[in-house]
Amino acid sequence: xxxxxxxxxxxxxxxxxxxxxxxxxxxxxxxxxxxxxxxxxxxxxxxxxxxxxxxxxxxxxxxxxxxxxxxxxxxxxxxxxxxxxxxxxxxxxxxxxxxxxxxxxxxxxxxxxxxxxxxxxxxxxxxxxxxxxxxxxxxxxxxxxxxxxxxxxxxxxxxxxxxxxxxxxxxxxxxxxxxxxxxxxxxxxxxxxxxxxxxxxxxxxxxxxxxxxxxxxxxxxxxxxxxxxxxxxxxxxxxxxxxxxxxxxxxxxxxxxxxxxxxx
Numbered sequence: 001x002x003x004x005x006x007x008x009x010x011x012x013x014x015x016x017x018x019x020x021x022x023x024x025x026x027x028x029x030x031x032x033x034x035x036x037x038x039x040x041x042x043x044x045x046x047x048x049x050x051x052x053x054x055x056x057x058x059x060x061x062x063x064x065x066x067x068x069x070x071x072x073x074x075x076x077x078x079x080x081x082x083x084x085x086x087x088x089x090x091x092x093x094x095x096x097x098x099x100x101x102x103x104x105x106x107x108x109x110x111x112x113x114x115x116x117x118x119x120x121x122x123x124x125x126x127x128x129x130x131x132x133x134x135x136x137x138x139x140x141x142x143x144x145x146x147x148x149x150x151x152x153x154x155x156x157x158x159x160x161x162x163x164x165x166x167x168x169x170x171x172x173x174x175x176x177x178x179x180x181x182x183x184x185x186x187x188x189x190x191x192x193x194x195x196x197x198x199x200x201x202x203x204x205x206x207x208x209x210x211x212x213x214x215x216x217x218x219x220x221x222x223x224x225x226x227x228x229x230x231x232x233x234x235x236x237x238x239x240x241x242x243x244x245x246x247x248x249x250x251x252x253x254x255x256x257x258x259x260x261x262x263x264x
Contacts, residue, residue, distance in 0.1 A: 040083060040085055041076060041081050041083040041085065041086065042076075042079065042081055042083070045113050045114070046083050046084050046085060046112075046113050046114065047081070047082045047083060047084070047114060048072055048082045048083075048084050048087060048114055048115070048116055049114040049115070050114060050115040050116070051065055051068055051069070051115075051116045051118070052115060052116070052117045052118065053065065053118045053120065054117075054118070054119055054120065055119050055120035055121055055122065056120045056122065057122055058102040058122050058146065059100045059102055059103065059120075059122070063100070064096065064100075064118065064120070067092075067095060067096060067099060068092055068096075068116070068118070071087070071088065071091065071092050071095065072087065074086045084110050084112065084113065084114060084115075084116070085110075087110065087116060089108045089109075089110070092108060093106045093108055096118075096120075097169075098169075101123075101143070101144075101145040101146070101168040101169030102122050102123055102145045102146055103120055103121070103122055103123070104121050104122060104123045104139065104141070104143075105120075105121040106118065106119070106120060106121075107119040107121075123137075123139040123141075123143065123145045123146075124139060124140070125137035125138060125139060125145075125146070125148075125151060125154055126138060126139060126140050126154065126178075126182060127154050127155050127156070127157050127178070127181075127182065128148060128151055128154050128155065128156045128157065129144050129157050129159065129172055129173070130156055130157065130158050130159065130198075131158075131159045131163075131165060131166070134147075134165070135147075135148050135156070136148055136166070136168070137151065137154075138157070138172070138173070138178070140175065140178070140179075141171065141175050142171050142172060142173040142174055142175050142177075142178050143169065143170065143171050143172070144166055144168060144169070144170055144172055145168060145169065146168070147168070155182075155185050155196060155198070155199060156197070156198040156199070157173075157181065157198070157199050157200075157201055158198050158199065158200040158201065159172070159201055160200045160201055160202045160208075161201060161202070161203060173201075177204065177221065180221045180225065181199060181201075181207065181221060183225070184199075184207070184209070184219065184221065184225060184229075185199065187225075187229055188209070188211075188217075188229075191229070191233070192232070192233070192236065194211050194212075194213075195211065195212040196209060196210065196211055196212065197210045197211065197212050198210050204221070204222060205220050205221070205222050205223075205254075206218065206219075206220060206254065207219045207220075207221055213245050213246065213248075214246070214248075215245060215248035215249060215250060215251070216249070216250040216251075217232065217250065217251050217253060218250060218251070218252045218253060218254055219253050219254060220253075220254040223254065228253040228254070229253075231253050231257070231258070231259040232251060232253055232259060234259070235251060235259040235261060236251075239261070240261065244263075247263045247264055248261065248262075248263055248264070249261075249262045249263055249264045250262055
């Protein structure tokens, strides 16, 4: 029987990690990462130094600037930074819209290396929205954005629906519905030379329109407005001469093909 000799067992020497090229590549990568992070987040080059705000009128630039500067500073571990790359554009946009209801739209962009540019589009009033004696400016989107004793140049829309009090920035009426009301005002002014004192929103199917002459028009904004205006034109031309309007109480336009009216 043949005998086999056992080969001597050799212990392999472990290679030093310091001689491993992947180790040094990892160290190099980590050093580059630390350097890049410092350069982007802590170096003076990319710290926000300028804030340019344009388009503001109702809200002062200083009020915008104070709000923005509160959001500039961030922390990475224990170190503070105002790096332009850490500036949260969406968060500051939301904060501005929440704090300044006069603002309709905000565009914010970074201008590398150290400038934030903010373009403000503010709301424009198209009507006065009133509950009792408390009035607000109302924009074309149906949002109230500024307390107002009542701008005489704008039509007054009285909220008669007994809704709870509103706060600034609230959408109080749908845009399409508001557009119908403003279109009615325009037609009455241009087609009939009628100046209006106020429009009372009783419900979504009834407007009580009070003229400067003291009489009222009852109209359904959800119905055929063109037909209701045609009925008004006919009854004013054929049945109610201008000299009799002082005694007129109302004209009802909401139903059918008729336009019944009543004197005081």
